Amino acid sequence: MTASTLHVAHGGVPAGKEEIYGRDPILSARKLVITFGRVVGLAGVDQQWRVLATGVLVIVAVAIDQWIRKVKA
Amino acid sequence: MSTTTTKSAAAAEFARRQQSPLQKVQHQLHGRPWLSPLFLLLVAFLAFFIATPTFLTANSMGILLQQTAVVAALAVGQTLVILTAGIDLSVGAIMVLSMMVMATLSKDGGMPGVLALAIGILFATAAGALNGLLVTRINLPPFIVTLGTLSIFTAIALLYSGGESIQADHLPALLNFLGEGFSIGGFSLTWGIVVVILIYAVVGFVLAQTAWGRYVYAVGDDPESARLSGVPSKRILLAVYTVAGLIYGIAAWVLIGRAGAATPNAVPDANLQSITAVVIGGTSLFGGRGRLIGTLIGALIVQTLQFGLSQMGVDQQWRVLATGILVIVAVAVDQWIRKVKA
Numbered sequence: 001m002t003a004s005t006l007h008v009a010h011g012g013v014p015a016g017k018e019e020i021y022g023r024d025p026i027l028s029a030r031k032l033v034i035t036f037g038r039v040v041g042l043a044g045v046d047q048q049w050r051v052l053a054t055g056v057l058v059i060v061a062v063a064i065d066q067w068i069r070k071v072k073a
Numbered sequence: 074m075s076t077t078t079t080k081s082a083a084a085a086e087f088a089r090r091q092q093s094p095l096q097k098v099q100h101q102l103h104g105r106p107w108l109s110p111l112f113l114l115l116v117a118f119l120a121f122f123i124a125t126p127t128f129l130t131a132n133s134m135g136i137l138l139q140q141t142a143v144v145a146a147l148a149v150g151q152t153l154v155i156l157t158a159g160i161d162l163s164v165g166a167i168m169v170l171s172m173m174v175m176a177t178l179s180k181d182g183g184m185p186g187v188l189a190l191a192i193g194i195l196f197a198t199a200a201g202a203l204n205g206l207l208v209t210r211i212n213l214p215p216f217i218v219t220l221g222t223l224s225i226f227t228a229i230a231l232l233y234s235g236g237e238s239i240q241a242d243h244l245p246a247l248l249n250f251l252g253e254g255f256s257i258g259g260f261s262l263t264w265g266i267v268v269v270i271l272i273y274a275v276v277g278f279v280l281a282q283t284a285w286g287r288y289v290y291a292v293g294d295d296p297e298s299a300r301l302s303g304v305p306s307k308r309i310l311l312a313v314y315t316v317a318g319l320i321y322g323i324a325a326w327v328l329i330g331r332a333g334a335a336t337p338n339a340v341p342d343a344n345l346q347s348i349t350a351v352v353i354g355g356t357s358l359f360g361g362r363g364r365l366i367g368t369l370i371g372a373l374i375v376q377t378l379q380f381g382l383s384q385m386g387v388d389q390q391w392r393v394l395a396t397g398i399l400v401i402v403a404v405a406v407d408q409w410i411r412k413v414k415a
Contacts, residue, residue, distance in 0.1 A: 057221075
């Protein structure tokens with residue numbers, strides 16, 4: 001669940017608005033998440049640390065999205 | 074003045090007479106959201122009694138209450154959060170983190186039980202406050218915040234405990250105290266159940282009888298209107314998440330007593346069960362409507378379903394499936410009841 005939400009969150013797509021924003025942001029977010037997972041995995045990082053990092057990534061991604069929206073407004 | 078009142082009362086009476094029987098039921102359920110879960114609980118009791126006659130014995134009921142205690146405690150915090158139109162996906166993770174802090178401090182740190190308990194509950198309260206700060210200060214959606222902290226707290230609990238369980242005999246008596254029992258008329262109860270009932274009494278009173286409780290409902294119903302009416306919405310929200318954290322800490326203490334050990338993989342479906350209890354109990358996922366008594370009935374329904382199906386020998390996967398269906402049905406009924414407003 002975290003990974004799929006992260007795809008949407010990192011794509012800058014609010015829940016339920018995927019059609020409005022198109023599919024590209026989701027694809028780029030998916031690439032980012034996969035790359036993140038591979039880099040962390042290759043670095044030999046422990047599973048628990050990966051889970052922790054994913055949690056931080058979710059919150060930071062959405063926080064940045066909120067901040068960008070404020071700048072636009 | 075009295076003529077106007079009489080006229081409006083007559084108009085209301087006329088409108089009531091115009092309602093179909095189904096609309097009357099809908100109206101009653103809107104006014105008393107706990108009625109439908111109570112009916113559902115009675116139906117479940119009857120069904121399981123017919124299926125397995127040993128279901129309604131004093132011994133079985135005692136076990137059912139003991140099993141309900143942890144989810145019922147978590148559901149109190151979840152109710153507070155859902156009343157503000159939020160959701161807390163980190164309930165289980167906060168409880169487990171708090172439990173592992175209590176157990177590890179007392180076993181490895183040699184800390185007295187009281188101090189370990191206090192620090193564990195403090196950790197849970199701080200975790201709840203962190204959720205609240207992220208929701209109120211950075212304006213992040215509660216779903217995303219608690220999804221993120223679910224991963225963070227789960228990972229911290231595993232890292233801190235090294236993934237190892239700590240058995241009851243390595244823990245001080247105080248941490249195991251809530252698992253100790255007494256008997257009333259054949260019902261074997263534990264002090265954990267008493268603590269959970271106390272939590273319901275205190276939080277129920279605060280929600281129903283204090284200004285803070287009314288503010289919680291107001292913030293959940295319409296945050297903007299609440300803010301314009303002078304309600305300190307953000308402070309209320311922060312307090313709600315912090316109090317929820319405190320309750321999860323107490324739930325951790327109840328869990329140690331119930332499980333007889335502190336394990337980082339305890340109650341993996343705590344999130345689903347607590348949300349199910351709240352939603353079945355008639356609290357609206359859209360906030361501003363619901364009662365704590367409904368949550369208690371909801372928690373009893375969830376555990377009755379699990380316990381009854383287990384006694385019937387139904388597989389664990391089917392029990393999870395049944396819980397999922399219950400959530401969807403409960404939300405569908407809630408949507409239908411809310412239409413009475415329209």
